[in-house]
Amino acid sequence: MEFRHLRYFLVLAEELxxxxAARRLSISQPPLSLNIQQLEASVGARLFERDSRGVRLTAAGRAFRESATALLAQAEAARQLAREIEAGAVGRLRVGFVGSMLYRGMxxxxxxxxxxxxxxxVALTELNSQEQIDALLHGELxxxxxxxxxxxxxxxxxxAHREQFVCCMPAAHALTARDSVALTDLRGExxxxxxRQASPDYYNRIFEMCVAQGFYPQVRxxxxxxxxxxSLVAQGMGVAVVPAALARSGMAGAAFRPLSxxxxxxxVYCVWRQHPDDPARDHFVDSVKLRMRLASHPEQP
Structure with a gap:
């Protein structure tokens, strides 16, 4: 049984x-008759009565008509879904993110x-950088x-995003009286x-920023x-160097100042596994690139 047989059957079931039916299908009558005979042989039942009074559906044909209609509808839906997936118009994306992305335009x-x-x-999962890299390598993101x-x-x-670091300190800290803070002002704090385990690059970057100013940060x-x-800074447990976006967190008890x-x-970088191909993911990456390009050149459309 082929889908061609089902289409021929349904047209003949409508026209009787x-x-x-042959004219609607743009074929001659003999191939139509042959295909109906092949279908009946495949099904193992007569689907049409043929006599001098015309063509009629048998009881088996009436039951088969409902199933054939559903089968063709499912086949068309499957074809359409495949086309949409190929075009990246439908799908499900599993996207990981570090928490600061909530304040960085995500x-x-x-x-x-x-x-x-x-x-x-899009299904989101908050993970640190290393956890996301592991999940991508294992096909989990x-x-x-x-x-x-x-x-x-x-x-x-x-x-995906670039901004300056700022100083984060308790709201009652003496340095909040200044418009900006130097890293060297944090010596001994x-x-x-x-x-370091969650994001060694970030840990090292902040550490090296302090070293470049002549001191080692006292990591508590x-x-x-x-x-x-x-949150720990807001509770008076130390100072921190954080991305500027964190100033939008609205955390009571924390103050932020530019670093001078x-x-x-x-x-922050968008990361993905290049293979296998995934058109939906590629659309997402293109959206990230476009947003970054517009942020860098806001005058461009």
């Missing part, structure tokens, strides 16, 4: 006339993406946002730092999430 990025591609469902571009060869990165606490860094003696940027 071999001549009219919600707006997702809103724009879902408006452009309503058939693609389709894309992610991490603090590093030092990734295994199987992965590809593109810059207890530091709250993002965990290490945590795995940026909001935990800000360093221009080292805080960066």
């Amino acid at each position: 006339h071999f001549g009219r 919600p707006q990025l997702l809103q724009d993406f879902e408006a452009r591609f309503p058939g693609i469902q 389709d894309a992610g946002f991490v603090h590093t571009n030092r990734v295994p060869d199987e992965l590809v990165t593109v810059l 207890p530091f709250v730092l993002f965990s 606490h290490e945590v795995r999430h940026w909001l935990s860094v800000v 003696d360093t221009d080292v940027p805080s960066e």
Whole structure:
């Protein structure tokens, strides 16, 4: 049994006339009769009564008509789904992110993406950078946002966000009286730092920023999430150097000031596994690239 047989059967079931059915199918009558005979042989039952009064569906034919209609509808739906997936118009994307992305434009990025591609469902998972890299390598994520571009060869990165670091300190700290703070002002202060295990690049970057100013930070606490860094600072447990976006966290008890003696940027990268191909993921990556390009050149459409 072939889908061609089903289509011929359904047209004949509507017309109940071999001549009219053949014209609708743009074939001659003998091939139509042959295909109906092949279908009946395959099914093992007579589907039509043929006599001098015309053509009629048998009881078996009436029952078969309902199933044949459903089968063809399912086949068409399957074809359409395959085309949409090939075009990247539908699908499900598993996207990892570091917590700071909540304040770095990720919600707006997702809103724009879902408006452009309503058939693609995005499922978010908050993980640190190393956890995302491991999940990508094991096929558990389709894309992610991490603090590093030092990734295994199987992965590809593109810059997704860049901003300055700022000083985060308790609201009652004496340095809040200043418009900006120098890193050297933090010499001897207890530091709250993002965990070296969770994101070694970020840990090293902040550490090296301090070393470049002539001192080693006194790391008192290490945590795995940026909001935990800000929360500990807000509770008077130290100072921190954090991405500027964290100032939008609204954490009571924490104050933020620009750093006056360093221009080292805080960066986040979109990362994905280049193979296998995934058109929906590629649309997502293109959206990240477009957003970064518009942020760099806002005058361009």
